[in-house]
Amino acid sequence: MSKRQVAMVFDLNKCLGCQTCTIACKRLWTREEGMDYMWWATVNTQPGRGTPRDWEQSGGGFKDGVAQAGKLPTRQDFGDAWKFNHEEVFFEGKGQSAHLQVVGEQPEWGPNWDEDQGAGEYPNAYYFYLPRICNHCTHPACLEACPRKAIVKREEDGIVLIDEDRCRGYRFCMEACPYKKIYFNHVKKVSQKCIFCFPRVEQGVAPACARMCPGRVRFVGYKDDQNGPIWKLVEKYKVAIPLHPEFGTEPNVFYVPPVAPPRYDAEGNIDESKPRIPDEYLVSLFGPKVLDALAILKAEMAKTRAGGKSEMLDVLIAYQWKSMFGGLDRDPATIEWTKS
Amino acid sequence: MAAGISRRKFLVGAAAGATIVAIAYWRLRPVERGAPAAAPTPTTQAPPAYGDWRDVYRERWAWDRIVKSTHFVNCWYQSHCAWNVYVKDGVVWREEQVAAYPQVRDDVPDFNPRGCQKGACFSERMYDPARLRYPMKRAGERGSGKWQRISWEEALTGIADSVLDTITKEGSDRVVWDLGPLYTMGTFGAAHQRFSFLLDCTSLDMNTEIGDGHRGVGETFGKIVFERSADDYFFSDLILIWGGNPIATQIPNAHFLLEARYKGAQIVTIAPDLSPSSIHADLWVPVKPGCDAALGLSMANVILGEKLYDAAFLREQTDLPLLVREDTRRYLRSSDLREGGSEEELYLHDPKRGIVPVPKKELRLGDLEPSLEGRFEVGLADGRKVAVRPVFELLRERVAAYAPEQATAQCGTPPEMIRSLARRIAKAKSACTVTTSNFGKYYHGNLTERAMALVLALGGQYGKKGSGFVGFPFLVQDGLEKTTFQSFDLPDRLKILASMLPKRLELQLEGYTEEMLVYERSRNMYQSGMATSGALFWYVHGGLLKASEKLEEWDPYLKRPVKDVLAESFEKGWQHVWPKPGNDPRVLFVYGSNPLRRIRCYPLLLENLWPKLNTIVTLDWRMTSTGQFSDYVLPVSAWYERTEHKWVTPLMPFIHAGEKATTYYEAKSDWEIISLLAQAVHRRAGERGITGFTDRFGKSRQFGDLYDRFSQHGEFGPTDDEKVARTLLENASNLEGVSWDELKKTGFARFTSVGSSIVSIGNATTIEPNDTITPLTKHVIEKEPYPTLSRRMQFYLDQDLYLEMDEALPIHKDPPIAGGNYPLMLTGGHTRWSIHSAWRDDALMLQQQRGVPVMYMSIEDAGARGITDGETVKVFNDLASFQVMAKTTPAVRPGQLILYHAWENFQFAGGKGFQNLIPSPLNPVELAGGQFHLRPMSICMQPSHTDRDTRVEVARA
């Protein structure tokens, strides 16, 4: 156990599926050689096969504390990196005979391939957005799987990092991570993953995915900070719960579950007898505690609907944006680097 | 500016038929400025010496310098966001939001951080292979993709010669500017306006053409511009997302909605599909596409039937008490009652005072209590007696046909749902709609908007914080018109002022509000042809009307061929177009726009218009579908390469600005390009011995002082972008205390009023520093008349075409089967993934989609055709076909297809873009005019193009 642990809470009722987090991360960290197919931050429409494809069925993690075998996703499962033929279309004199497409084999999967598709039957279709990053687990399967002790969990903040000097690219961590949030850099021949923007955190700045999120979905902070949003949402109000707790890694990203509109009966009237998003589906993602969290959230929403106040919802509203970051709220523009 | 005159108001307007311009009514601002906001003090941070691999990441995050900027494209509802542009080794390396917007009130969330995924990767987009690096001239057929790199000098000389040839031989109005989403009303706008005004060119007003015309709003309110600030949702207890998908298309604003939901507001999304905005609602009400008017009218039926309406509001704010003649179905007018009476004086009935004229100068009724019900006899000037009744009664009769049990068949919403929704709207403390520019893209969208405006009016849901149906959002610095005016020499300016003042005073005496005066000026300008209806331009000159030939088969309500209505409209002067029909356009400037991508049924343009054009010039930072078919493509600086500021909307009432952070190959700012073009025209005229030309009003103009005037005698040189930006700001009345020097440091500044611009004054509200913005308070609270014929929200329109089409009151009409009798309705919407087409072919954005255009399709419709997810399908109707990847989902309503906005034609096999089969039939009622507020003006009350009613069939490819 680290002395302290940074964590995030993602409010799924505020997630827009806009992928600004995804792009924020891509532009900051995964643009170098060998990283072109990496998306350390992803958002997928649920239900769906996600990224990498079928990751939820890929094994790894722990069952009753015992490490489980896991599968390695392929580049295609992650979606690979696509190159397009702009030059050919625009400048090579081919007229309308060439149109813009992926060079080479046409893709059959991508990191957001099943966007806005969901499940159910019209009009009782359902879906929601599920943002994911590395969970910086308290019991990290990747760290425990690595035979080279190349993965470290930092004492000061619990951030899990792959030591790229030690890593030999064996990918046992990729197999072991049940969330499939580790990528392999084919050029540097090392595994890489979300670093919780540690260079920013070290300077008191929230991670880019959180600070750049226009939906104000991502709360950040230290888990033990009772004045911060993480402790309040996870421990005090118990409205945020981890994804796939049964994977046994004790993830440090928590989710406020989605409250969907009601479903309809065969006549087209509102049917309150069961929810639009089936409970069993949410339980399959977040475990049984999701139903408690939902009940807590709905009760608070009923309070404000009736004109009352809710401290919990005030936290989720975040009247002051900076309150979302548990003190990691420094403006990065106030930093000026000196050339050494 | 001398402090002594700083508080004087200069009243100017444009004289009808004058050769010139619209000029703003502006106020010179005080010299004293507010103290600049303190910039955060940078603290110095030495990057650690290399220790291990972690330092690679630490160094990756470091940068050389930060420049403020934004994306100077019209993101419209989601514009704008202040960005820090991080520069490293002279290259823009990444961007991150400034996120320093002040909290306006303690009890509403702040605006931070804003931004979206598109903005967050512009640093990648600006260096991608779609960028234009050099001026190019085509070296093969148009569209062949064969290009020759040429110098700026060669390009500008060639273009200048073509412009000169056209102006001198055939008429300056044949030089046409198509203005697109890159138009900023900053330096970009200043360049275009000066050039086209000085050379008397025609500019296309494309707001209604793109489908943002909000005709139903215009018909009801006499204007289309009014919107709240996004934080005003915090005062709503019922938010109807009706005709919008803000979760996907207002990314930076959307948090306010979802946070309002946490605060206790109920969010109801009314949409055919389980849209991204439906999943976050408390209630999703499915409706048949294009049939929302039936839902609205049915709710009106319930509200009237259950007497839930706000009678006092209706009496004061709407035309519902106004009297209509039973015999003619027209308003009772003073011209009916006496010889020489006015066509614009209308009447109401008061139980104590009988039939009296409607107060026109203010909405306040005093001791009048107009009757909403009753049948009254009135004697006409010719001695006949006729019965008159209030609009309210006619409305009750009209909506009687929309009892929920009947309307459900039309709109697909169950009766109990209709009732419950109607009651909620009527009883809400403060109900509002999130209605974006959606219904204008339906053939009968005006009827839907009128029905929606009505439902909210019946509930009295306007003017209160967090309430109201909304129009079109627009908020600009109002310095552009004045700055353009300054390009004229002082004697000319005085002459113009002198010519305009008397008319203005006359109208003021008649009770015209400032807003109405602005619109009169706009109508005069529109009449002059400096701007003309883009929609009509393409219909008439582009041959687009051909696609409407089968309209009689498609629209069962049509009474006569639409071309006959068009002829009548032109003849009566209701609508008009420049150049005049028969005068073929010769030069087309594609100025930050993309008509071949944008225009429905664009192949007709290639067939009919392109052959008439001698020169087509695309100015853009990237290659586009139109650039491919142009003669010249000129590389424009992309957004981080320019010094500029840009308009926004009340949703986000902060002007945004940016400074040039870097340069790219030979790209130049549009101000510089147009300056150089003005120089080239000037120079070539001299070299060719051409002294001047006769403008479209028969006045002669000289080329000899062209560049002098353009540059204001050298004050604004080709690279003086910053000076132009500064001057625009100095000339603005609605950014009190905001200096350019401060703005470029902060990146944003809050507007201090809606200002006097044609496209902003309609918000009709105040902007307080410490409060949210609620539109229309000038009318609802301050009782200023609406700029309509009745001076009220007007639900009854007695213009000929409305009577002919039975649209005097809102009605539900089934959508036409545009494109032929096919079972599926091809609809669309703005995309999450691009602002217009600017990011449509961006590799990162495509990677987050499927790499190719997709069409959402219901599981049922796909299954019935043996189509599986991811398959390429052929979509076809009577007009054309295209191929696209099918994306199947239970979230889409069976019978509907959704193909989101703005794929480039070059993204489809064979270059056959999806708009090729969208006929965009011309709705005859949109050719109306003549009546006070139905006369065309800037951005509204012009005919439009539509696409949502397109019928198609789909098969496996």
Place this chain on the structure above:
Amino acid sequence: MLVNFVRGAPVEWLLDPDAEPWRKVSLERVALVGTPVGLQPTPAIRAAWANKHIGAVSEVQVGAVHNGEVIAFRLDWQDGSENRELGDTTAFPDAAAVMIPVVAGAPLITMGAPNQPVNTWYWRGDSDTQGRQVLSEGIGTTRTVDQTLVRGHGIWKDGRWKVVIARPMKVTSAEKVVQLAPGEKTQFAVAVWEGSNSERGGVKAFSGSWRDLVLAPAADGGKV
């Protein structure tokens, strides 16, 4: 195994398995065994390999020569697939290594032990000529010392790998790597990773026990 001395043989020759010096070297058969799953260093690896066969390559032909300065090992083995690329995420390259104890008696199966380091020279198909020199003192302690001193080269033809791994016998290094000299005696072991069987790290086939290694004196013996 005797390491023949080949006077004056240039390093390029030593590194080319088809070159002259190797023609005279008779290769010895060394049986390989898969590393036991129970000895895999982490539970995740043990779980992943519990029901999979470790050690796809069951024997290797080994020989060695030196030219007085550089020692080169030659490993030949049957392999139906040439796995040189990391290719997809799921692809692993074929690899081979030679291990020599730094301290006599260091345990092989655990790759050394505290204060009993072993020195391993790696070759991997994806970075053919660039070898890697590693020190370890027990499982999970491997540490790359350098990627310059060890060089290698592999040729795959007709279902067979011929791989050479070479290093100067004496090297200048701050690390406690093996130093060799003609005429000395030590031990060695070999290991082979079959990429198509996803073998990497501790998942490999190895020679099971140390084998003797005798370096011929530079004075006598052969010449090319």
